[in-house]
Amino acid sequence: MALHSFHLKADWPGLRNDVGTIETGNLKTEISIPPEMDGPGIGTNPDEMLLGAAATCYIITLAAMLERSKIEKESLTMESEGLVDVTNGIITYKKIIHRPKLVLKKDASEKDFSMAGKLAEKAESSCMITRAIKGNVEVELEADISKAK
Template sequence: MNALYTAEALTTGDGRNGHARSSDGKLDLELSIPKEMGGSGVGTNPEQLFAAGYAACFHSALRMIGRQDKADVSDSAVGARVSIGNLDNGGFGLAVELEITLTNVDHATAQQLAEKAHQVCPYSNATRGNVDVTLTVTDD
């Protein structure tokens, strides 16, 4: 891979109960374990950060594919749900649901665009084979 950009971040404290900061200072936030996992839920958590990053990255890929296919993706949105849970082997795993909204194309076209975006999105390529990713295309 020929790297176009490299992001750097450092976490301090107690991992999920700590602090995260990017090398340029644009990301600077407190981390905490979600209440659902026994934590305070005061700060953000890695799953929220992953959801935001995946949604943004997939949305960019979707808009690029839309432009290539000359489809109207001007009124589009991508939401991400990232779940963490126990694996059978005693470790932890993630699952992702991406909700893709394309209001200016028919459902079949929206589904095709989403599938194409899933092939080029860097997050999709990184998770493929490791994380269950579900694409849900909505019309509203």
């Protein structure tokens, strides 16, 4: 087993509604509580970061699977949405919805088209972040796969 270690430094100089910083590798940003939770909304927040981690992991995993399967794409873009429930002061991350839009080359075969759909589904369950949050946060996929015109 080969363990990889990632490190993050955090600084939180004040109280609840202040602004802190995080730094890890190529990411350095301010952090605070989002305005939806009565915070200042400066920089990013844990909710956006979890959504970003899940989306980044998914889209990279899908791109790698397409490459390994030799399926050529015209473009791969995605919008993701995180749904957070705030009830009686208790905050629960409920669901992440990924909406990838994959456009295959116009000469893609029906086999490539079918395989791309299967890979879109498989990438969701293969992603390290999706596996890490499984059982706590539902991850849903709404893939849009088409051919270039």
